[in-house]
Amino acid sequence: MELYYDLLLESFLKLGPEKPILQGTVFGWVASGKVGSSRPDSTLKLAHVTSTQSLDEQLSRFWEIESCWTTSTQSLEETACENHFAAIVFRDQTGRFVVTLPKRAEILNQLGNSKEIASRRFRALERRFDTNPHLKEAYTVFINEYHQLNHIREISDSEASAPIAYYLPHHGVEKAESTTTKLRVVFDASCRTDTGISLNQALMLGPVIQDDLLSIILRFRMHRYVIIADIEKMFRQIRVHPSDYPLQRILWRFSSSQPLRTFELTTVTCGTASAVGGWIE
Structure with missing residues (x-):
């Protein structure tokens, strides 16, 4: 009125x-x-x-x-990705969601050797550790936390002989001004293997499921109070099916005097195309 x-x-x-x-x-x-x-x-x-x-x-x-907005028509791949998710997602005995990676089988079979380039990238990271002890300390804390939360598992050489495997190169990005996460470890699933194919190329991209910005802003006018929250380790709250562990391997050692050790990430990893959609490549 x-x-x-x-x-x-x-x-x-x-x-x-x-x-x-x-x-x-x-x-x-x-x-x-x-x-x-x-x-x-x-x-x-x-x-x-x-x-x-x-x-x-x-x-x-x-x-x-x-x-206010109209849902766009999904592509065939986006539809296939959603159907894949609906068919395979389940909850384990602890209540956590478990998913398998939405793979493009014809491209996945073309994955080549990725361990060699992951090894070179890790040794470059160790050279950074030599000049930046603080980075090494923060990185070690990160890996230990990953292990304590059961988000990573070490495998032996005999377990490493999977038909198809992918080694994720990784590096650290320091944010001194951050009040929460001073170090962010980035897993590079876009790194190409010796056949020129990367893991991200072998993964399907699902549709954008977040609300558009206009819808979010309009909801701010509907209520007197607004609460904003952040989900801690959001991607890592969802587990990956054990059959896909070999596609999320990393190399690590706590000292350059030790042999390289192989670990597998057991949760959804930020850096894979299926996890972050359009942010990758």
């Missing part, structure tokens, strides 16, 4: 007894009131807005404004 009278114009017509009243508005004429009926004991009540636009144009515009 605070805006109602701002919409009215000075034009006003009263058509007579048992007839509607016409009121001019910025949107056109508004007709309201009673309309005589052929039945003496009945009258029709109406409210109608007239406009220079056709009825089809008005209805189209109305639904565009009301809906």
Whole structure:
């Protein structure tokens, strides 16, 4: 009502007894009131807005404004990815969701050797450790936490002989100004193997399931109070099926005097295409 009278114009017509009243508005004429009926004991009540636009144009515009956004048509791959998720997702005995990676089988079979480049990248990381002891300390804390939370498992040389495996190169990004995570470890699933194929190329991309920005902002006008929260280690709250562990291997050792050790990540990994969709490549 605070805006109602701002919409009215000075034009006003009263058509007579048992007839509607016409009121001019910025949107056109508004007709309201009673309309005589052929039945003496009945009258029709109406409210109608007239406009220079056709009825089809008005209805189209109305639904565009009301809906705010329209869901785009999904691609065949996005549909396949959603069907894959619906078919395989389950919860383990602790209640955590377990998923398998949405793989493109024809490309996955082309994955080559990735251990050699992962080894070179790790030795480059160790050279950074030599010049930056603080980075090594933070990295070690990160790996230990990963292990304590059972988000990673070490495998022996005999277990490493999987038909298809992928070694994720990794490096650290330091954020001194961050109040929570000073070190962010990045897993590079876009690194190509010796056949020129990377893990991300062998994974399907699902549709964007987050609400668009407009819908989020509009919800801020619906309630008096707004609560914003952050899910700790969001990706890692979801486990990966053990059959896909070999596709998420990393190399690590606590000292350069030790032999390289092989670990497998057991949770959804930020850096894989299926986890972060359009952010990758």
